[in-house]
Amino acid sequence: MTDATTTRKRAAAAVTTAGEGGRAKRSPSPRSTRSVNWRMGLEIAVFVLPALVLFFMFVVWPMLRAVQFSVYRWKGFGPLTDFVGLRNYISVLTNDVFLGALGHNLFIVVASVAIQLPLGIAVALLLNRKMKFQGLLRTIVFIPYILAEVIAGVVWFQLLQPRYGVIDSILAGLGIQGPAQGFLGTPDLALWTVMVVLTWKYLGFAIILFLAGLQGVPQELDEAAQIDGASWWQTQRYITIPLLGPTLRTWAFLSMVGALQLFDMVWILTGGGPANATTTMATFLINEGTKRSNYGIAGAASVVLFVVALTMALLYQRFILSRDTADSDKRKVRR
Amino acid sequence: MTSATAAAPAATRRRRLGTTNPVVYFIALVVAAFSLGPVLYSILGGFRSNAQLAESPAGMPDPWVWSNYAGVLTNPNFWRYGLNSMIIALLTTAVVVVFGLMAAYPLSRYQFPGREKIYMIFVLGLLFPATVAVIPLFIIISKDLGMSNTWWGVALPQAAFALPTTIVILRPFLQAIPGELEEAAMIDGASRMSVFTRIMVPLSAPGLITVGVLAFVGSWNAYLLPLLLLQGDMRTLPLGVADFSTEHSSDTAGVFAFTTLSMIPAMVFFLTMQRRIVGGLQGAVKG
Numbered sequence: 315m316t317d318a319t320t321t322r323k324r325a326a327a328a329v330t331t332a333g334e335g336g337r338a339k340r341s342p343s344p345r346s347t348r349s350v351n352w353r354m355g356l357e358i359a360v361f362v363l364p365a366l367v368l369f370f371m372f373v374v375w376p377m378l379r380a381v382q383f384s385v386y387r388w389k390g391f392g393p394l395t396d397f398v399g400l401r402n403y404i405s406v407l408t409n410d411v412f413l414g415a416l417g418h419n420l421f422i423v424v425a426s427v428a429i430q431l432p433l434g435i436a437v438a439l440l441l442n443r444k445m446k447f448q449g450l451l452r453t454i455v456f457i458p459y460i461l462a463e464v465i466a467g468v469v470w471f472q473l474l475q476p477r478y479g480v481i482d483s484i485l486a487g488l489g490i491q492g493p494a495q496g497f498l499g500t501p502d503l504a505l506w507t508v509m510v511v512l513t514w515k516y517l518g519f520a521i522i523l524f525l526a527g528l529q530g531v532p533q534e535l536d537e538a539a540q541i542d543g544a545s546w547w548q549t550q551r552y553i554t555i556p557l558l559g560p561t562l563r564t565w566a567f568l569s570m571v572g573a574l575q576l577f578d579m580v581w582i583l584t585g586g587g588p589a590n591a592t593t594t595m596a597t598f599l600i601n602e603g604t605k606r607s608n609y610g611i612a613g614a615a616s617v618v619l620f621v622v623a624l625t626m627a628l629l630y631q632r633f634i635l636s637r638d639t640a641d642s643d644k645r646k647v648r649r
Numbered sequence: 650m651t652s653a654t655a656a657a658p659a660a661t662r663r664r665r666l667g668t669t670n671p672v673v674y675f676i677a678l679v680v681a682a683f684s685l686g687p688v689l690y691s692i693l694g695g696f697r698s699n700a701q702l703a704e705s706p707a708g709m710p711d712p713w714v715w716s717n718y719a720g721v722l723t724n725p726n727f728w729r730y731g732l733n734s735m736i737i738a739l740l741t742t743a744v745v746v747v748f749g750l751m752a753a754y755p756l757s758r759y760q761f762p763g764r765e766k767i768y769m770i771f772v773l774g775l776l777f778p779a780t781v782a783v784i785p786l787f788i789i790i791s792k793d794l795g796m797s798n799t800w801w802g803v804a805l806p807q808a809a810f811a812l813p814t815t816i817v818i819l820r821p822f823l824q825a826i827p828g829e830l831e832e833a834a835m836i837d838g839a840s841r842m843s844v845f846t847r848i849m850v851p852l853s854a855p856g857l858i859t860v861g862v863l864a865f866v867g868s869w870n871a872y873l874l875p876l877l878l879l880q881g882d883m884r885t886l887p888l889g890v891a892d893f894s895t896e897h898s899s900d901t902a903g904v905f906a907f908t909t910l911s912m913i914p915a916m917v918f919f920l921t922m923q924r925r926i927v928g929g930l931q932g933a934v935k936g
Contacts, residue, residue: 354759354761355761357755357759357841358755358759358761361751361752361754361755361845362751362752362755362756362767364747364748364752365748365749365751365752365771365812365816366752366767366770368744368748368805368808368809368812369770369771369774369809369812369813371805371809372782372786372789372805372806372808372809372810373774373777373782373806373809373812375785375789376782376783376785376786376789376806377777377781377782377785379785379788379789380781380782380784380785383784383785390788437676437680440673440676441677443673445673445674445677446674447677451677451680451681453920453923454681454684454685455680455681455684456919456923457684457685457688457916457919458684458687458688460866460915460916460919461688461870461912461915461916462869462870462871462872462886462887462890462911462915463870463872464870464872464887464890464891465887465890465908465911465912465915466687467891468890468891468908469687469688469690469691469905469908470687471894472691472694472894472901472904473687473690475901478702478703478901479706480690480706480707482706483705483706483707484707487707514683514684514687517684571778574778575778575779575780577780577873578872578873578887581872582891595780596780596873599780599783599784600783600784600873600877603783603784603787604784604787604877609784609788612784613784613785616780616781616782616783616784616785617781619778619780619781620777620778620781623776623778623781624776627776
C-alpha cells in the first residue's frame with residue numbers, strides 16, 4: 315500500500331505540469347501523452363468557451379457592428395446598402411452639438427478629479443483618525459454611491475425645482491433668489507449643477523477607496539515621522555499622501571472612464587438641455603440612435619467615444635500608471 | 650529596545666486621539682449632512698402632502714401623511730418593477746459568476762499556449778465602455794435575436810460586460826490556492842471536474858461573493874440598456890422611478906415616496922454586504 319502510494323506520488327509529480335497525474339502513470343507512452351493533451355485541450359475549451367462566446371456575442375460583436383454602422387447611412391430597417399465611407403464621421407466631428415458634448419465630457423473628467431481629489435483626500439485623512447462614530451460615518455458617506463444614478467437623479471431633480479424646490483427655498487431664506495429658470499434650466503449653470511450632483515454621488519466612492527489605501531500605509535512610518543518631530547500635516551503631506559499615490563492614480567483612472575461614459579444622471583436631470591448645455595457623447599449617440607434612428611451617425615459617435623476613451627486610457631497608462639508598475643518592479647527586485 | 654517600541658505606538662495613539670478636536674467632528678458632521686441630506690429629504694418628503702411641500706419646501710411633515718407610501722405599496726407596478734429588477738439582477742449574477750469562474754479556472758491553473766492571450770482578451774474588455782456598444786446591442790438583441798423586452802435580453806449582455814472585471818478579480822484568487830491540494834485530490838483519483846467543484850469553488854468563495862455582489866449591484870442600478878430594451882410591464886425599478894417622476898410630475902410627494910421605497914432594496918443589500926462591496930472595490934483597484 316505504502317509502496318503503491320509512493321510510486322503514484324512520484325509519477326504524479328513527474329507529470330503534474332501536464333496535469334492529469336494518475337492517468338499518465340498507467341501508460342506513459344507518447345500516444346497517451348497526446349491523448350492527455352487532447353483531453354486537457356477539451357477541458358480548457360469546455361471551461362473557457364462559455365465566457366468567450368458570451369463575451370464575443372455581446373461585447374465584441376456589438377463593437378464591430380458599431381464600426382460597421384458608422385460607414386453606412388442606415389435608418390434601422392432593410393439591409394445596409396447605402397455606403398457613405400467616412401461621411402458620418404465628418405458630420406459627427408463637424409457637429410456643434412457633438413463637439414459641445416465632447417467638451418462637456420472633458421470638462422467633467424477634469425472637474426471630477428480637480429474637485430473630488432482634494433476633497434476626498436481631506437475627508438479620508440480626517441476619517442482615518444481615531445474618532446467616535448467612525449464606522450457609521452463611513453457608511454453614511456458611502457450611501458450616495460450605492461444608490462442608482464437614476465434614483466439619485468430623480469431626488470436631486472426635485473430638490474432643484476425652481477422656486478418650489480428645497481434648495482431655492484433655502485436660498486430664499488438666506489435672501490438669495492435662485493435663477494428664474496432654475497439651476498438646471500439656466501444654460502450657464504446647468505453643467506456646474508450636474509457637476510455638484512455628481513460630486514455628491516461619487517465623493518463617497520473616492521473616500522472609501524482612499525481610506526482603503528490608507529490602511530496600506532504602514533503605521534510605523536507615521537510614528538517615526540512624529541517621533542522625529544514632524545507635525546500632523548507634514549506627516550500627511552510627505553509620507554501618507556505620497557504612499558497613497560497608486561490608489562489615487564487608480565481612482566483617477568476609474569473616475570475618468572466613468573466621466574467619459576456619463577449618461578444616466580444627465581438624462582434624468584436635464585436630458586442634455588437646456589439648449590444642449592449639458593449633452594454628453596453618450597446622450598448624443600442615444601438621441602441619434604433611438605429618437606432619430608440615425609444609426610450611422612450614432613455608430614460614428616460611438617467609435618469616436620471609443621477612440622477618445624482608448625487614447626486617454628493609453629496615455630494615462632503610459633505616463634501616469636507606469637510609475638506604479640515601475641515601483642512594484644523595484645519592490646520585487648528588493649525582495 | 651523592546652519596551653521603547655512598545656511604548657511609542659501607545660504614546661502616538663494617545664496623541665492622535667488628543668488631536669481629534671471639535672473642528673474634525675464639525676467637518677465630519679458637514680460631510681455626513683451633505684451625503685445624507687437629499688436621502689433624508691426624500692424620505693421625509695414622502696410623509697408630507699403636496700400642499701405641505703409647496704407651502705414650505707424645507708419644513709417637516711406636519712401632520713405625517715401615510716397615504717403616499719401606502720399608495721406606492723399598493724401599486725402593482727411598483728412590485729412588478731421590483732420583481733423584474735430582482736430577476737434580471739439574479740440572472741446576470743448567476744451567469745457572470747458561473748461563466749467567469751469557469752473561465753478563470755484554466756486561465757489561472759493550467760499551463761497551455763495562448764493562455765495569456767485569452768486572458769488579455771478579457772483584460773482588454775475592461776477598456777471597452779459599454780456605452781459604445783449600446784446602440785448595436787439594441788439592434789442585435791431586438792432584431793437579430795428577438796430578445797427585446799425579455800429578462801434574458803438584458804441579463805446576458807450585462808453579464809458579458811461584467812465578465813472582464815470578474816475574471817480579473819477571480820484569477821489571483823484561484824492562483825493563490827496551493828497546487829498541492831489539487832495534486833492530492835487527483836492522486837486520490839478525483840477528476841478535473843470534481844477538483845473544480847470540490848476544491849476550487851469552495852476555496853474561492855470570498856472572491857465569488859465579491860464579484861457576485863458587484864455584478865448584482867451593477868445590474869440592479871443599470872439604466873441605459875434596460876431603457877432601450879424594456880417597455881411596459883417588463884420595466885425595471887430605475888426605469889419605473891424615472892417614468893413615475895415624469896408621469897406624476899405634479900405629485901411631488903408621491904414621487905418622493907416612490908423613489909424612497911425604491912432605494913430600500915439597494916440600501917439593505919449594501920448594509921448587509923458592506924464589507925464585501927468595499928473589499929471588492931479595493932480588489933478592483935489593486936487588480
